Amino acid sequence: MKKTLGERLFDYGNILFLVLLSIVTLYPLLYILIASVSDPAYVAQARGIMLLPKNFTLDAYNMVFKNPMIITSYLNTLFYVVVGTTLNIVLTSLGAYALSRKNVLWKNFIMFMIVFTMFFEGGLIPLYLLVSELNMIDTRWALILPTAVSAFNLIIMRTAFQGIPDSLEESARIDGANDFTILFKIILPLSLPVVAVMVLFYGVYHWNSWFHAMIFLQNRELFPVQLILREILIANDTSSMTTGVSAVDAMPIGETVKYATIVVATLPILCLYPFLQKYFVKGVMIGGIKG
Amino acid sequence: MAKVEKEIIAGSIKQKSSFGDRVTNFKNKAVKDFKRNKLIYLMISPVVLYYIIFQYGPMYGLQIAFKDYSPALGFHGSPWVGFEHFKDFFNSFYFGRLLKNTILLSFYSLIFAFPAGIILALLLNEVRGRVFKRTVQTVTYMPHFVSLVVIVGILYDFTARDGVINYILVSLFGIEPIAFMRESEWFRTLYIGSDIWQNVGWSSIIFLAAMSGIDPSLYEAAKMDGAGRFKQMIHVTLPGIMPTVVILLILLIGKFMTVGDEKILLMYNPTTYDTADVIGTYVYRKGILESDFSYSAAVGLFKAIIAFTLLVIANGIARKAGDTKLW
Known part of the structure; x- marks a missing residue:
């Protein structure tokens, strides 16, 4: 079909706009990556405008990986991500399976109880008092148990499980399979895309979260990396990073170390999500609308 | 018988x-x-x-x-005081300011951030090149996965007096550098702007998915009637995603009182409390930092009740207006 002049103009304008949007989106992230491998003195002068690394150096990364505080917090984050996400996935798939069954008397009541918490919650202060009543302040549990299940994710997973044909399950049941076998041998293997999306959603949550750590933890040995990043980026306290450097050099080096820490704390997730992109479009769709 | x-x-x-x-x-x-x-x-x-x-x-x-909760007396031992804390809050200097800031921030994200996702989805939907479309999508989704701490850190960096935004403004318009993060009149712009920057791609996903579910024969019929691409967008695509828009709008109104407390905590400082302090951040300061548990729990409950009421009202309106509803 022939395009009118107006349509052609729209197409060019549209593409130009989307290219500009992509550049605006990408530039700040790219800048951090470039600055983190550049000469600190140069970065200080560049005033935020850099397109290529200048005097390529990995010094900043060397300092990051030698800094005991960053290493400890990074390991803590890995712990929270792995243990937290595992618990999330186990509980969410058990719950989603149970709530996707037919002929379960209390199903609708439990579902209502869960969905209700999406619209009304006790709030920050009662949660804080509960966690301290349970003696979980300053323990790793405080970052794992209070967020063990997300209602939103549970609904996404339940909807995915409901889409699996009953016939598969029935033939397994005739062969004597119980609900656990059906969940782990039939339902989950057939739902790997949605499980992957759940791992991504929960994993990103644990990886990026800092607020619960800030209110529940005092012991710096338990801090996740985001909380350390907050000190460096927001409170602008780079003192913990530049030990052993003369005061004159400390400022610009602190800047590049700051960028290197951001890269180390952000890159793993940014490398992961493009592989799951086609799945989470579906995941967001079924959970968001039909939930 | x-x-x-x-x-x-x-x-x-x-x-x-x-x-x-x-x-x-x-x-x-x-x-x-x-x-x-x-x-x-x-x-x-x-x-x-x-x-x-x-x-x-x-x-x-x-x-x-x-109640007048004190940790020493515990949940059950603390004496009842009725609506005392609510009265204190309603009569306090903060009440008006917090309510105004909370409502304004929500309102601005409703009229700026929410349509941004729809507009991006409409524009992406018009792109014919698959590779180009996918690339733009991958790029614009990216900031969604970056932590708020890093996003706000970048914001501090770029809006600093010697940062890139001031550099551009100063060299283009010759104005004095602005300390954006310390000026309360800039707070809302920075908050909404960075929110759009971070989430516009992500919020377009759901609308794109809704668009892909529109029956292609509707477009064919529109073409037969002589509708150009723009008319198809207005008369086929937009009505096609309307149910999705309405549901998301209801959910958004339900979250009207819960603006991004965590992001504001990272962004604000006493010089910007004027426009930045919202109910959620006030609860945090009163409750966690000052240990005024009962009072801050009352403020939090006030927020939750308003939010729940708004949700019920929004759902009721949507139910009356059409057949889209949450329940």
Whole structure:
């Protein structure tokens, strides 16, 4: 079909706009990556405008990986991500399976109880008092148990499980399979895309979260990396990073170390999500609308 | 004779559904259900336990909003004070400011950030090149996965007096550098702007998915009627995603009182409290930093009740207006 002049103009304008949007989106992230491998003195002068690394150096990364505080917090984050996400996935798939069954008397009541918490919650202060009543302040549990299940994710997973044909399950049941076998041998293997999306959603949550750590933890040995990043980026306290450097050099080096820490704390997730992109479009769709 | 029989039968049916019978009936059903679904209930028990402890536990703990809670006396030992804390809050200097800031931030994200996702989805939908479309999508999704700490860190960096934004403004317009993060009149712009920057791509996903579900024959019919691409967008695509838009709007209104507290905590400082301080951040300062538990729980409860009411109203309106609704 022939395009009118107006349509052609729209197409060019549209593409130009989307290219500009992509550049605006990408530039700040790219800048951090470039600055983190550049000469600190140069970065200080560049005033935020850099397109290529200048005097390529990995010094900043060397300092990051030698800094005991960053290493400890990074390991803590890995712990929270792995243990937290595992618990999330186990509980969410058990719950989603149970709530996707037919002929379960209390199903609708439990579902209502869960969905209700999406619209009304006790709030920050009662949660804080509960966690301290349970003696979980300053323990790793405080970052794992209070967020063990997300209602939103549970609904996404339940909807995915409901889409699996009953016939598969029935033939397994005739062969004597119980609900656990059906969940782990039939339902989950057939739902790997949605499980992957759940791992991504929960994993990103644990990886990026800092607020619960800030209110529940005092012991710096338990801090996740985001909380350390907050000190460096927001409170602008780079003192913990530049030990052993003369005061004159400390400022610009602190800047590049700051960028290197951001890269180390952000890159793993940014490398992961493009592989799951086609799945989470579906995941967001079924959970968001039909939930 | 037949009549009498009928009456007896009718009577026995009536009797069958008497209260006592219904209870026994339900008991039998429950016992049978439990026997059949033993494993199902075993599976869901940790989830139910989680919800009872960590979601309904705090709701039960909300009673401290009506008490003078002190940790020494505990939940049950602390004396009741009724609506004292609510009165204090309504009469405080902060009440008006917090309400205004919370509502304005929500309102601005409703009129700026929410349509941004729809517009991006409409533009992406018009792109014919698959690779180009996918690349733009991958790039614009990216900031969604970056932590708020880093996003706000970048914001500090770029809006600093010697940062890139001031550099551009100064060299283009020759103005004095602006300390954006310390000026309260800039806070809302920075908050909404960075929110759009971070999430516009992500929020377009759901609309794109809705667009891909539109029946292609509708476009064919529109073409036959002589509709150009722009008219198709207005008359086919937009109506096609309307149910999605309405549901998301309802959800957004339900979150009207819960603006991004965590992001504001990272962004604000005493010089910008004027425009930046919202109910959520105030609860944090009063409750966690100053340990004024009962008062801050009352403020939090006030927020939750308003939010819930708004959600019910929005859902009611949507239900009246069309057949889209949450429940």
